[in-house]
Amino acid sequence: MIREKLLSGKFTITAEISPPKGTDVNWMMKEAGMIKNAVDALCVTDNQRAIMRMSPIAACSALLQHGYETIMHLTCRDRNRLALQSELLGAAGLGIKNILVMSGDYPTKGDHPGAKPVYDLDSVQLLDMISRLNKGVDLSGNRLEGKTEFFAGAVSNTELTEVALMKLEKKIKAGAHFIITQAVFDPGKFSEFLDQVHDAGGKKIKIIAGIIPLRSRKTADFLNRNIAGVKVPDNVIKRLSSSSDPGALGIEMAADMIKELREICDGVHIMPVGTHENTRKILEMAGL
């Protein structure tokens, strides 16, 4: 269980996985199979980048049945406070223990650009609501028959403006137990981020660093251009462009990064571009 593992100070590994675009869970199961027993929990996305897919609650439930521990993503984009709460009660009922909360990319970024954006709550308010459900009361103060016991987390970029740090502090105050960060490529800057968060939000908060194994210069450029909060530094791009085997170099760099981060934070979160075919190898090379 990642709650026990993180709280006891053990280095924890999570990996991102997306539900299918459709009803066929075979590809997702194959992906999960590739990293079985190599990671502690699978982080299941919620209409990521506003692209409609199977609900994370259903995908988590399918994965649980196959023996995987999951972290269910929950965004504020698609559900109002009634839907969020009933989804959370449903998740608890199905045995889902961990929730990762985020605002959610705006609908115009995805494949249903005309969708009505909901954002009834923001991520701070959603975390606060989970804390209430954990105490056995809903957002309106009604008693629940059976409370939830979620281990809740939030996401964060690793370079924060003053006001972004202020929000992160509120997420911790509202009940976030752990933070999963955007991909890290600069350990120096990342350790500054760790200090910032520990100063602002206390030492108890567990921080899991995001890792995106690069495949080529093209992936690096794509990330820099399209993913907010990701900055692949120039020296990394240079190494990739001059390498004869950028794929292998990307794996090596990810493994080195994990080795370095292992000394300073509480875990890593692997977000592959595409599939998990290299994840096991990266973790082995990192000595995990």
Add this chain to the structure above:
Amino acid sequence: MIISRSKEFKDILKTVQQRNIFIIGCGKCAAKQHLGGEPEVLEMKKKLGISGKNVVGCTVLSSACNIASWDDVLTQNPDIKKAEAFLVMSCGGGVSIISSVADKAVYPALDTESLGGVCGDTIVLEQCGMCDDCDIWLFGGLCPVGQCPKSMRNGPCGGSLDGKCEVDERKCVWDEIHTKLKSLGRLEGLKDIHPPKDHSKRRGRK
């Protein structure tokens, strides 16, 4: 001020099937934005004429959403009798009020976008989200419900980058809120967790 945009002329032609049209402009917000004042009404009249419509008359009301007496409008504009339909160049508020008193089909010429304002010569869009529970003072007069596309009340989303919003070309209002409150020495208040808005105030009006 209500912020609107002109519909595409071809879309107006597609919706307005009738031939005999009376055009109504609005002397307030729509005129200020050059979308429904006299010059725009006359331009619309010309374009409809070229497209084979018969514009039986036109007028610019002092404000389309504030009709003291429809009878007076009818008396002052006897040509309305000849019309089969109205084309109203105002926000949805004006189109609604005219629809409620007119006994002919009423069509909008504008799309109503948001509640904004004019400052000097600059038209500012989307200032207020009309939540019916105003606490804009907490944010230094920059409303996150109105100005942040995600209505975030506790700080910026992860898409805020170098002061820019992830959604479109606008600035991230959270950077502006922070700068403003910092200059006023009021940053402390931003650290409070602001609860979700109470939407029952809006819809559950007694």
